[in-house]
Amino acid sequence: MNLTKAIIEEGTAHEIWILLNNQIPATVKAIRDDLSDLLPQNRIITFESISRTNELNSKDIFRTKSGELCRQAFISALKPDFVLITSLFEGLGDDSVLSVENEGNPHNTAVILYDLIPLVQKDKYLVSDETKNHYMRKLENLCKAEVLLAISEFSRDEGLEVLGLQPERVINISSAIGDEFKPIDISPAEKSAFLSKMNIKKKFLMYIGSFDQRKNHRALIEAFSLLPKEIRSQYELVIAGNGWPAIYKELEDYASSCGLSTGEVNFVGHIADQDLLSLYNLCDLFVFPSLFEGFGLPILEAMSCGKPAIGSNSTSIPEVVGHPDALFDPTSPASIAAKIKEVLTSQELYDLLCSHALKHSKRFSWNKSAIKAIAAMEAKHAQTVSGRSLAIDDSIFDRANLIKKISDIPESKTAPESCLAEISSAIAVNEYLAKAYTAVDNSQEMPFGKEKxxxxxxxxxxxxxxxxxxxxxxxxxxxxxxxxxxxxxxxxxxxxxxxxxxxxxxxxxxxxxxxxxxxxxxxxxxxxxxxxxxxxxxxxxxxxxxxxxxxxxxxxxxxxxxxxxxxxxxxxxxxxxxxxxxxxxxxxxxxxxxxxxxxxxxxxxxxLQHGVNRPKPLEVKYDKAEDEFVVASYGFFLPHKGLFELIKAFALFSKGDIKKKLLLVNAEYPAPISRELIDEGKRLAAELKIQDQVTFISDFLSDEESLGYLSKSDVVVYPYQETGESASGAIRLGLASKKLVLVTPLNIFRDIDDLVIKAKSTSIEDIAAALTNVENIVKTGDATLKKSIIRRQLWLDSHDYKNLSKQINFLIGSFREINEFYGIKLTFDAIDKSFRSVVGTRIGNTVATDGREGVLLFGPYIGLASNSYNLKITGNCSDTNSADVMDVFLKHTDGSHSIEYISVPRSGSTLKEINFSIDKPIINFEIQIITGGQINIALDKIVISANRRIS
Missing domain, CATH: 3.40.50.11930 (Rossmann fold)
Incomplete structure (x- = not known):
């Protein structure tokens, strides 16, 4: 996601769209929220795949291939110039459908190349047929991409050598980490509390990573045991990462066999983000003994926190470490131990690696990676455009051609009717969505039914x-x-x-x-x-x-x-x-x-985000001398706006300096209280003897005229005290003025946190102190604010009323049509591999009870969007009271949302019918059917139906 954000920031000369899979609704919402300040919502779109495309179920390969073709047809209908796939090797255990199809397509494709570890070490990673088939299919797709963006020079070289790719197709864009990884101040009390929470009793060496064999935990533990006792007695080895009891026990036993006592190796488990930052900042040395990496993010995270870091002398790690004196042989515990000892006993080397860490880590940034990625795609596009025939056959994108491609899949001959019906629905939805998204982006009417x-x-x-x-x-x-x-x-x-x-x-x-x-x-x-x-x-x-x-x-x-x-x-x-x-x-x-x-x-x-109007400022009659500092405010003159507090804070800030001015562009609201407050504000300014420095503009002005005044200021202040409003409309004009914006720390401003400067509180003293801080920034300049200029521009673009109008157009114009499309059913056969049984047996196409009490059926572990649903369980039962001895439980992995259901009495072949609601998108939705041991039930089908809406 960091690379995507950086590409949006650096790619303002291009039109960028984000395409998401509607079958994974939880991620759709999360990504929309994450990118809401960078892209207009109408540029974050979804396509309709089909359910149950994960390749762990070998029966679903037809569903997988069909989903991939639906996605390709949808993309082609949008006619992009370039498609960037940031994570191709997905879909083994989830419903992602990602593929590269360059035959006949007018667009190029770029794919991120992380590493080829599973291929190089296939005896370890490609053991099962499902895993091997999935990986080799993805690898075949990878090789079709016109551009591969490698995350390190090592990954690029590996792609050239192992896959035989042409050098000009593979570009090293490197990788990076988030800005949150940096040195932080931790007080003695905070340090003590944190170390106590982590059960860390000494100074410590640190390693973090998954518990894959290539991460080389055993060699690190053995190396620690080889350190001289006088060094080892001062330190403990802290290993972080999301492990499990069996692996901890295995490594603890290995530590014991190396002669280490209990507690010398400390497994702290999964670490929350803020705790990880503290852990990096408090460690004495970071050790990274991995045998094989495509990049090695943890070592860069530690170095960005100013910590000395040492690592393996193989694969990509030397690129990240960036210093020959910080490397060791990861296959030799003695070599690892020697390097640890050298760093901990040589103050000169320790200090060198500390200063090197901060300097070298600054070479990596997501924005630098994004610039390289954009340049690679631009270069390939220029070559393609110059050499491409303009006679592109549009028929390859039509419905008939797509249906033919799907019918040509060998497994289509045995696909059940319910699957084919779902594919047909997905095709119809995508055909509509492609036209609707295009119409909305071009500010046109919706393509089909038009609402009045x-x-x-x-x-x-x-x-x-x-x-x-x-x-x-x-x-x-x-x-x-x-x-x-x-x-x-x-x-x-x-x-x-x-x-x-x-x-x-x-x-x-x-x-x-x-x-x-x-x-x-x-x-x-x-x-x-x-x-x-x-x-x-x-x-x-x-x-x-x-x-x-x-x-x-x-x-x-x-x-x-x-x-x-x-x-x-x-x-x-x-x-x-x-x-x-x-x-x-x-x-x-x-x-x-x-x-x-x-x-x-x-x-x-x-x-629907609050919009921002971006008028052109009118020239107004307000003279500002070059050496004056003007503080402005904007909005209606109302009680909760904090304008009296601002007047008092300005008096503290100006300290009688007549070169400092206060410009109150605060209109009279059509209510008596507003006029009274304006008069009181003028009296207050006179009492504070700043009346000659304060200008009151209380007329109701056009946005153009208001912006003309705000453009004369150095900072626009919104000193709100208390408000029930969800978002501020007034602050949008302040941001459009391209001046610094100062706010009080209220929830109404939470949606623009990284675009404004905040006072510590709503008090007069803190507002005055914040004004002094802003004055210093204006006078001296601040490098951290330069990046925010791009962010503010993207924010203004994404919140422009033109784009909100497009959202409303899509929502209203497509609602009825889409809900008709989404009157669909997900139909599962009880014997489908998406379900499992504990006490059932297969009889024909049913799963029947076998005389035992317990879970007759459980599954299918799918994602569901927020909506109302109907679940129908069909089959047959020889006992008319079966409803009393068959219980159905609906579950999912996120325990923060409960699912309530109403059970409908059974009739005919319907054994159970349940209406239930989901308030937020979920993953891994599970149905559990539990039966008693004295009943004869044979389950036939599980049907989930909904009137779903496009996210």
Missing amino acids: VGIITTWNTKCGIATYSKYLMRDYPSSYTVLAPYADALTEDDEDFVSRCWEVGEKDNFSKLEQCIEEKNLTAILIQFNYGFFNFNDLSNLIKKLASKDILCFVELHSTIDPPPHILDKKLSDLSGAFKLCAAVLVHSENDVSRLAKIGIAQNVQI
Whole structure:
């Protein structure tokens, strides 16, 4: 993922899309969240594969090959110039489908080349037929790629020598680690507590890695035993890594056989990220005795923390270590021991390796790797374009051709009907998605059924939601109707598509609004929600009526924190029943998702990030001298905005220096309290004797004019004190000003943590101190801020209202169509290898009880997206009371989510029918069917059906 992020950062001259597999829903959400500040969400897309494609089940090879062909056809339909596969060797035990097909495809493919360890040492790694077949198929695909991006010079040389690849096809882009690995300050108290937690009693040498044989733990343990007693008595050997009881016992016994006492070798197990950073920083020496590596990330992590590191003199490790005096022979425990002794007893060598570690580790960075990868793809693309025929036969991408390719797979002749039906559904979905994604990216209408859209919102008034709605719909490609409340004071005349048909507050039962929706024949409604806009009972009834008429309803919430009862006695939980009927409930943050889940709203919740408008600043009348330092703020002048605190903090910061100015671009809100606060703010400035340094701009300005003022400043401050808002709309304009932005440490700013400077607290003193810090940064410059310029630009691009409008277009325009596609069933035969039995026996195509009590069937360990599901278990039973002695349990590996189900009485061949819900995407979904010993049951099929939505 780090390389992907770096390619996005360095590849701003290119159009970058991320393609994900909809059969692995948990990763889709995680990756979307991880890249949300770098790419527009409409550039992170999914294709539909089929379920159960993992190759551990040899019966599934047809499913695997079909899934690969579906993916290839989908990619080809998008017509990219280049496809980069970051991890090709997946799919043995999961549902990944990755392949390289260059015959007839107009695009090139690049694949990351990590190592060829399984091939070089196949007697150790390719033992089973399933593993060998999987690896050799992947290797064949690897060799088809036009460009291979090696993670080290050793990996490149290995690819040339072992695979016979042409040198120009294989480029070393190197590898890197995250910025979090660095020297950190650890107080004596923190050190003592940490070492106590890890049960480390002495100074220590460290090694971390998996417990694969090539990691060479035995040689390291023996080498430690060979150290002179006067050295060994001062240290213990700490070995970290995710092992298991048997391997720990085996290595502990080996340590004992080498003459080491209990505790001299300390296995600390799996280490959390923050603990790993502390472990690196506290170790005295890092030792890396691995026999075979494609790169060797742990040694670079230790060196980046400023620690002396020694390692093997073979494979890629010398490249990473970068110093001949830090190498040993990993096949010789004596050589390892000698090098450890030399480093620990020679202060000169120890200091040399410490300084070398920090200097050499800076040669590696993900951005450098990304630049090399992009250059390699650009060069290959230039060659291809110059030599490629323009007469590309588009017929190779059509449905008929894809079906023919699938039918040509030898195993297709024995594929069950349910599998073929699933493949047909996947083809139909992908054909639609390819057209839909292309239409959305080009800001066009959706390709098939077109919804008639209405948006219930304030409009053309002095209201944040009115402004937000206008920006959101500004680039919407289809026509729409704005259903606005009655209003007297408009900021501009209403457009032709605006109908005013409801009243803000408690008095309107929405009869006129309903009439307007009916007259205009609207089929999809987007509600911009605010606690004060609606009577909750009437809003609930409206949503229920829309749902009953098959009108899609989408609700966007800008806050999910209920207001204090003494201000507004309303709770979102009162709307939970209505919100569950909506096609989607849109929120701005993960905190909102969590709050809604607590009141039972989960399956239809989606995040729509808050947008940013990027107008061109107008020239304004505000003169700033070159030697002046201007502090600005922006937004409405309201109680929780912290503007009094800012005025007081500015007085502390300026200390009477008239070259420091405060520019308050804070508009009067249409409520009496706002005017009162502005007047009080002016009195406060006078009391503090800074009135000549403070400018109040309280008119409601256009964004262009507001940005003109903010562009005159050195820093834009958002000193908020308390707020229930999920995200700030005002701060978006501050970021668009390209000035430094200072905020108080509130959750409302969490989504922009790495783009802003934070005060330590909301106090006046800490805001003043933060202003002093910002002034120093502006005067002296700060290298760490240079990288954030790229990040901010990507953030602005990804949050641009144009891209949010594309998201809304896809969501509303494709919802009905996709849900029709996804009325599918996953049908498993009871004898399918995705299931196992403890007390059952195979009789024909069924799994039957054999007189024992226990687990009759368990499986299939698949990923499921958040949704409502129906599980049907069919078969036959000779006992009419079988439902009482057959229990079904639904489980998955992530214990943070529970699955509740309702059991439906059996009828006919249906032995059990269960309705269940999943609130968040899960992996390894398991069904357990347990029977008593006195019943005769034969299971035939397991059917899971859902109306799934594209993530």
